[in-house]
Amino acid sequence: MTKKNILITGGDGMLASHLKEVFTLEGDENIYCLNRSACDITDIDSIERAVKQYQIDILINTAAYTAVDLAETETACADKVNHLALNYIAKVASKYDVEVIHISTDYVFNGKNDTPYREEDPTSPVSIYGKTKCDGEVALLKNHTKSIIIRTSWLYDESHANFFTTMIRMGRERDEISVVNDQFGTPTYARDLAQAIHSISTKTNITEGQRYGVFHFSNEGETTWYDFAHEIFQNIGLTCTIHPVSTEQFVRPAQRPNFAVLDKTKIKFTFGITIPEWRRSLLNCIERFNLNIRN
Numbered sequence: 555m556t557k558k559n560i561l562i563t564g565g566d567g568m569l570a571s572h573l574k575e576v577f578t579l580e581g582d583e584n585i586y587c588l589n590r591s592a593c594d595i596t597d598i599d600s601i602e603r604a605v606k607q608y609q610i611d612i613l614i615n616t617a618a619y620t621a622v623d624l625a626e627t628e629t630a631c632a633d634k635v636n637h638l639a640l641n642y643i644a645k646v647a648s649k650y651d652v653e654v655i656h657i658s659t660d661y662v663f664n665g666k667n668d669t670p671y672r673e674e675d676p677t678s679p680v681s682i683y684g685k686t687k688c689d690g691e692v693a694l695l696k697n698h699t700k701s702i703i704i705r706t707s708w709l710y711d712e713s714h715a716n717f718f719t720t721m722i723r724m725g726r727e728r729d730e731i732s733v734v735n736d737q738f739g740t741p742t743y744a745r746d747l748a749q750a751i752h753s754i755s756t757k758t759n760i761t762e763g764q765r766y767g768v769f770h771f772s773n774e775g776e777t778t779w780y781d782f783a784h785e786i787f788q789n790i791g792l793t794c795t796i797h798p799v800s801t802e803q804f805v806r807p808a809q810r811p812n813f814a815v816l817d818k819t820k821i822k823f824t825f826g827i828t829i830p831e832w833r834r835s836l837l838n839c840i841e842r843f844n845l846n847i848r849n
Contacts, residue, residue: 558583560755561610564617565589568714569657572748573614580752586610590617596634598642605650612755613647614655615640618687622661623807625683636686637693644697653700655751660707660739660772662688665811670776672817673705673768681808691768702754703768704747704821707814708782711744712843718836721783722843725792735780735798739814740772743835745842747771754825764824770816773832785833789840 560577564570565587574587586608593604595617605613619625619635640656647654661684662677679685694701710718718741724731750771757765777785780798787794801812818829830838 558611558755559609560585560612560614561593561604561608562587562614562616563593563595564615565592567616568709568711568716569616569744569747571714572711572745573616573751576745576748576752582756584608595639595643598646601642601646602649605646605652610650610652612653612655613643614657614751614755615643616657618657619683622681622683622810625681625686626807629682632682632686633689636683637689640690640693641697644694644701647698647700651700653702654694654698655702655704655754656690656694657747658691658703658705658768659684659687660705660811660814660816662691662705663811663814665737665813667813667815670815670817671770673770673820680811683808684811695767699766700762701766704751705768705770705816706742706747707739707772707816708741709744709747710741710839712839713846714744717741717779717782718786718839718843721786722790722792725787725790725794728794730795730797731783732797732799732804733780733783734801734804735778736800737779737810737812737814738776739778739811740774740776740816741782741832741836742772743830743832743839745838746773746830746835750821750825750827750829753827757825760824769821769824770818771821771827771829772816772818773835774818774829775832776815777832782836785836786840789837790843 625632664678710716
């Protein structure tokens, strides 16, 4: 069987690093994990050069503007990366018949649901970041039929800048911290998402009508940021005191969805994916975190 050529954009990022490792371990595809200097998604010529040079079959777009609070003032920059660039990706992908897997976010929703969000629920972002990601979804789906959009939430891992590593750093530096306890969602271990994307990329017996469109992926279960932090501290062995605070007490430039739990039924049914519960994945992350320290 001929190996597929897979381009991963945003090559310096958290998800891209796990995708590269997962695909390389499996060894069933040719992987080109490119950073911005090698493939700038805001430059259509840069995208086309990479797609042509490596004869790409699947483009996995992990590149994004993710500074949620800064996006409130850096609106044009966020829109350029999260929205306008998707027009370029779609145009090149259509020209060269490349399948696109694009990573989106729970921030496309307003957080007013009281049951997990399904893919067909109406979007209504409450931040600039959420709006630009939502606009990017629309642009890709409108301009390229062979597109898979995966919305995820609360992404973390053991080695990049994210909530998990920030909590550990703060827990070691301080005697007490405050964490929001009225925003509900699901932590998603980046390695689990990478493994799901690998599984999707290798499934060839699914009709286009089922394969393409919007899907949700996060770990199973739900929690708050406060309880997530408490679970991290307990399993790492940190004694720093965590104080629960409300969203109103923890003022930030960008509004967050108060409820961001995603329904994963569609992705599990379509691609036969088994999703771990978030606490189990956290323990896997901590194991790799401790291994990194020992090495």
